[in-house]
Amino acid sequence: xxxxxxxxxxxxxxxxxxxxxxxxxxxxxxxxxxxxxxxxxxxxxxxxxxxxxxxxxxxxxxxxxxxxxxxxxxxxxxxxxxxxxxxxxxxxxxxxxxxxxxxxxxxxxxxxxxxxxxxxxxxxxxxxxxxxxxxxxxxxxxxxxxxxxxxxxxxxxxxxxxxxxxxxxxxxxxxxxxxxxxxxxxxxxxxxxxxxxxxxxxxxxxxxxxxxxxxxxxxxxxxxxxxxxxxxxxxxxxxxxxxxxxxxxxxxxxxxxxxxxxxxxxxxxxxxxxxxxxxxxxxxxxxxxxxxxxxxxxxxxxxxxxxxxxxxxxxxxx
Numbered sequence: 361x362x363x364x365x366x367x368x369x370x371x372x373x374x375x376x377x378x379x380x381x382x383x384x385x386x387x388x389x390x391x392x393x394x395x396x397x398x399x400x401x402x403x404x405x406x407x408x409x410x411x412x413x414x415x416x417x418x419x420x421x422x423x424x425x426x427x428x429x430x431x432x433x434x435x436x437x438x439x440x441x442x443x444x445x446x447x448x449x450x451x452x453x454x455x456x457x458x459x460x461x462x463x464x465x466x467x468x469x470x471x472x473x474x475x476x477x478x479x480x481x482x483x484x485x486x487x488x489x490x491x492x493x494x495x496x497x498x499x500x501x502x503x504x505x506x507x508x509x510x511x512x513x514x515x516x517x518x519x520x521x522x523x524x525x526x527x528x529x530x531x532x533x534x535x536x537x538x539x540x541x542x543x544x545x546x547x548x549x550x551x552x553x554x555x556x557x558x559x560x561x562x563x564x565x566x567x568x569x570x571x572x573x574x575x576x577x578x579x580x581x582x583x584x585x586x587x588x589x590x591x592x593x594x595x596x597x598x599x600x601x602x603x604x605x606x607x608x609x610x611x612x613x614x615x616x617x618x619x620x621x622x623x624x625x626x627x628x629x630x631x632x633x634x635x636x637x638x639x640x641x642x643x644x645x646x647x648x649x650x651x652x653x654x655x656x657x658x659x660x661x662x663x664x665x666x667x668x669x670x671x672x673x674x675x676x677x678x
Contacts, residue, residue, distance in 0.1 A: 366556060366607040369515045372398055372614045379618035381630065388625070391517060394617060398515050398603070401616040406605055407440065407512060409642065415652045417557065417606070418509040419445060425503045431492040435485075438563070438598070439508035442488055449481070451502040459483055459504075467493050512604035513550065513560065513595065521552070521601045522577065522594040532568070532581040536594060539572045548597040549579075551588050556607040561585045564597050608648050612641050 367375065373394040377386060410417045422436050435442055449457045460482045462470060470482050470493045481492045490506075522536035522543065545568070551561040562585050569578035577594060593601060603613050619634040 366554065366558065366602055367610040367614065368518050369395060369398065369601050369603070370518050372515075372603065372610065372617060375611070375614035376617035376621060379615055379634070380621040380625075382621065389621060394621075395515050395517070397617045397620040398613060401613060401620065402512055402515070402603060402605075405616055406603070406609060406613055409646070410605055410609070410649060411440070411509060413646070413649050415649060416445075417649070418512070418604075419507065420510045420560075421505050421507040423450065423503045423505050426501065433490045433492075433504060433506075435488050435490060436506055436508055438511050439506075440511045441509075444490075444506060444508050446505075446507040447483065447490060448505045448507070449500075449502060450505050451500060456505070461485065462493070470494055510560065513552065513598050513600035515603060516595075516599045516601055518601045520596070520599065524588070524590055524592050524594060525575075526590065527584065527588060529581060529584060532579045532584060533576050534579065534584070534594060536575045536577060539570070539575050539577070540596075542596060543567075543570060543572075543577065545570050549577075550595045550597050550600070551585065552593045552595050552600045552602065552604070553587070553589070554591050554593065554602060555589075558600065558602045558604045558607075560600075560604070561587055561592070606649060609645055612638070612645055615641055 373391060376394060376397075377384075382388070407418075418440065424433060435444060447459045447461070449459055451457070462482045462484050464484045464486065466482075467484060481494075483490050483492050485491070490504075519538065520540045520542065522534075522539060524534055525537045526535035528534070545566070548564045548566060550563045550565070553559055553561055562583060565579055565583045567577050567579055570576075595601070603610055605613070615634065615638050619631060619638060622631040622634055
């Protein structure tokens with residue numbers, strides 16, 4: 361059997377137990393405790409360290425069809441930190457136009473004018489909403505593209521996800537090697553890839569049928585992405601059995617969980633040694649996730665600089 365390059369949540373737990381030197385008959389921590397540690401370390405440690413590389417890991421986008429009757433749109437609920445990477449307007453021909461965020465105190469200056477050649481809007485953020493301005497401007501057909509860093513799904517045990525054993529693209533039937541107890545047509549589901557970085561291929565889907573006897577779950581054929589493969593996972597929405605970061609970082613997560621165990625046990629000597637090793641691991645893995653295209657480093661361009669101001673028709677100030 362070819363060894364996997366990634367670790368499931370079950371394997372993260374086993375690795376953490378070994379690293380912390382816990383006895384095999386461990387009764388101090390339950391699987392739920394380990395998963396809680398892992399999810400907390402994903403949120404407060406691993407995800408921020410990946411984002412700081414500024415290499416657009418976790419980047420995804422939702423296209424929202426323009427509704428001519430509304431001017432307020434919610435930031436996608438799965439956006440990390442409830443923030444956007446970018447917001448743009450796309451017309452029905454597929455042309456993409458920049459939308460410009462303004463401070464709320466600039467709103468009176470934009471009450472009656474369109475921006476960027478009448479192709480989009482300025483907008484401001486209020487709480488968790490994008491609010492278009494001017495509110496009375498005619499809406500051009502198309503959609504808004506919300507680009508954001510998608511929050512990784514919460515880790516669950518492998519038994520709580522369905523492993524795909526067959527896919528019928530004509531009927532929408534997906535055969536599973538196992539049907540978790542919590543699966544039902546009342547739930548929403550995600551398709552999660554087992555290939556690094558284990559991204560969510562499609563999210564918040566509703567199953568049209570579920571047969572626990574034949575281990576078959578059915579979705580609308582239009583909901584099944586072409587990239588879905590045998591071996592991938594069907595998960596209850598916002599859950600996953602594989603940490604949704606590059607596989608190279610899974611060992612770092614296991615070590616973080618081990619350190620949390622040592623901290624909870626009050627083993628200061630073990631914790632100190634674990635933290636030294638963690639710093640070494642993080643330094644080495646940071647070189648892996650930086651500069652995703654080494655021969656072509658990202659060029660930063662100030663699109664609103666003085667030298668480029670004459671090339672656009674947008675307003676640059678009050």
